[in-house]
Every structure is written in C-alpha cells, then in structure tokens.
Amino acid sequence: MVGQQRQLQRLRSVILHLFVFGFALIMIYPLAWMLSSSLKDNSEIFINAHQLLPSHFNFNNYINGFKGFAGTSFIVFFKNSLIITLFSVIGTVISSTMVAYGFARIRFRGSRFWFACMMLTMMLPSEVLTIPQYIFFQKIDWINTFLPLIVPSFFGGAFFIFLIIQFLRGIPKELDESATIDGCGRYRIFMQILVPLLVPPIITVSIFKFYWTWDDFFSPLLYLNSPKLATVSLAIKNMSDPTAQTDWGAMFAMSVLSLLPIVAVFIAFQKYIVEGISTTGLKG
Known part of the structure; x- marks a missing residue:
C-alpha cells in the first residue's frame, strides 16, 4: 500500500510538472516568435511564421532599428522612456509613502471620509478622466x-x-510612541524609523510603477506630438507605416530590446515583489 501511494504521488507530480511545462511553453511562445522574427528577413517573417528558427540570422534588423525614424535614433526614445519612468517612480514612491503614513498613523478630522474618497478613485475608469x-x-x-x-x-x-x-498597519504603534518619548517628531519617526521598515512595499510599488509607465502607450500618444519626444512604445508603433513598406524585422528587433529593462528589473527584484505583496496581504 505504501509503495502504491508513493507511485501515485510520483505520477501526480509528473503530470503536474508536464502540465506546468506545457502551459509555460504556451505563454513563452509569443516572445520566442518575436525574438525569432527579429532575426529574419522581412520576406521570411510572415511566409515562414510557423518556423521559430530563421533560415539565416539577420542581425542587420537591430542596426536598422537603432536608426529609428524621422531622423531620430532609437537611443533617444529609450532615453525619453527612461526619464519619464524614473521620475514617475520617484514621484509615486515619495507621495504614496507620505500619504499612506498620514492615513495610517495620523488621526485628523475627516480621515475616514478622505480615505473612502481615495479608494473610490480606484473604481473610476481612466477613460473618464482623459x-x-x-x-x-x-x-x-x-x-x-x-x-x-x-x-x-x-x-x-x-x-x-x-x-x-x-x-x-502591521507595524506596532509602540515604535512611534517610544520615539516620541525620546523626543522624535513626526518627520524623524517617518524618515528614520518607518521608512527603513517599508523597504519591501516601497520596492513593490517601484517595480509595478516601472512596469506600467514603461509599457504605457496611450498617454504618450495623447500628450507627445514631436517625434523627438516619443517613448519606446510610441516609437515602435510609429515604425509601422501603412502608407509605405514597413521594416518588420527592425520593428520586432526594437520590440525585443524594449523588453530587456522589464526582464532585468523582474529578475533582480522578483523576491521583493512576492515579499511585498505577501506581507501587505497578511498584516493589518
């Protein structure tokens, strides 16, 4: 009986791993196809779309992609996206941390009302505010x-x-009270005591904001008219010209490069994402 149970457990484990592996292949196939297409000639991309391996590797797509369009190199678009993303992350982390401290630690008139108003803004579709x-x-x-x-x-x-x-809410308020007795004001309590303890959620906020800002297409499309101010997502779209022949290989090459910052951030900080979300879900 014990041997049969072990065999059943191994069989279930094998089936589970096969299912997860198959699901992972389905999820990663579009990325593999895009990477493969970035190394193909334009004539081969859609004719042999089912073949992941190109007949010969065309690295000129990356060279042509970096040339950009409208006389602007793709390096400029990467720089624009980096500037917008970094400043957006910094602004979000600073403001969100300060507001969260006010709601969580300071009791003021109408705090519950304003907290409810803030939460209601999450239900507003972005199209309403556009x-x-x-x-x-x-x-x-x-x-x-x-x-x-x-x-x-x-x-x-x-x-x-x-x-x-x-x-x-999961950090004991006794820390604040002890610091107050020692003569610390709200600023020192916030900066020297609470902020060091808020590293996991701060990193989680930074990563999510980085993802959402870097991938944003609609906002740059709405507010940026000059090609020299375009972000990576907007520049990739502008590389597709319906009135002329599109260099699909260069377009896919730049799409691959646009994913590198996101992949690098995820690999470097993935443990903080799990830690930040799990701790905020369990505490309070």
Whole structure:
C-alpha cells in the first residue's frame, strides 16, 4: 500500500510538472516568435511564421532599428522612456509613502471620509478622466512635454497608497510612541524609523510603477506630438507605416530590446515583489 501511494504521488507530480511545462511553453511562445522574427528577413517573417528558427540570422534588423525614424535614433526614445519612468517612480514612491503614513498613523478630522474618497478613485475608469485632464494640461500649456506624464505621479496613486497602508498597519504603534518619548517628531519617526521598515512595499510599488509607465502607450500618444519626444512604445508603433513598406524585422528587433529593462528589473527584484505583496496581504 505504501509503495502504491508513493507511485501515485510520483505520477501526480509528473503530470503536474508536464502540465506546468506545457502551459509555460504556451505563454513563452509569443516572445520566442518575436525574438525569432527579429532575426529574419522581412520576406521570411510572415511566409515562414510557423518556423521559430530563421533560415539565416539577420542581425542587420537591430542596426536598422537603432536608426529609428524621422531622423531620430532609437537611443533617444529609450532615453525619453527612461526619464519619464524614473521620475514617475520617484514621484509615486515619495507621495504614496507620505500619504499612506498620514492615513495610517495620523488621526485628523475627516480621515475616514478622505480615505473612502481615495479608494473610490480606484473604481473610476481612466477613460473618464482623459478629456478633463487633456483640457487642463492644454490650458496650462503642458502638451508636447513630459510634464503630463511625470507630474501626476507626485500626487500618489490609490492602489500604491493602500498597499503601503496595509503594511504600516502591521507595524506596532509602540515604535512611534517610544520615539516620541525620546523626543522624535513626526518627520524623524517617518524618515528614520518607518521608512527603513517599508523597504519591501516601497520596492513593490517601484517595480509595478516601472512596469506600467514603461509599457504605457496611450498617454504618450495623447500628450507627445514631436517625434523627438516619443517613448519606446510610441516609437515602435510609429515604425509601422501603412502608407509605405514597413521594416518588420527592425520593428520586432526594437520590440525585443524594449523588453530587456522589464526582464532585468523582474529578475533582480522578483523576491521583493512576492515579499511585498505577501506581507501587505497578511498584516493589518
């Protein structure tokens, strides 16, 4: 009986691993196809689309892709995306952490009402805010600049604020009281005691904000009109010209390179993503 149970457990384990492996192949196939297409000639990409291995490797696609379009190198587009993403991450982390500290640790009149208002903003579709925001930014002459893509990040995000609040609620308030007795004000309590303890959720917030900003296509399309200000996602779309022959190989090559920062960030900080989400879910 014991031997049969062990065999059944091994069989279940083998079936489970085969299922996971097959599912992983399905998920990774589009990425493998894109990588393969970035090394094919344009004539081969769609004719032999079912073949992952190109008949010969064409690395000129990456050289042609870096040339960009409209006289602007693709390095400029990477620089634009990096500037917008880094400043957006910094603004989101600073503002969301400060607002979360206010809601979690400071009792003020109407705190529950404002917290409810903040949570309600998570239910608003982004499409509802598009036209009012565009009109506002147009009135203050921010169109065709990076400001509409960066400045709103310095006013926090409801999802990120809630995530940090949940973590703060798991930190004993006795730490604040002990620091107050020792003569610390709210600023020192926040910066020297709580912020070092908030490293897991802060890194989680940074990673999610990095992903969402780097991959954003709609906002740059809406606010950026000059080709020299285009982000990576917008530049890749502009490489596809319906009125002329599109260099699909170069387009796929730049698509592959655009994924490298995301993959690098995920590999470097994946343990913090799990730690940040699990601790915010368990505490409080």
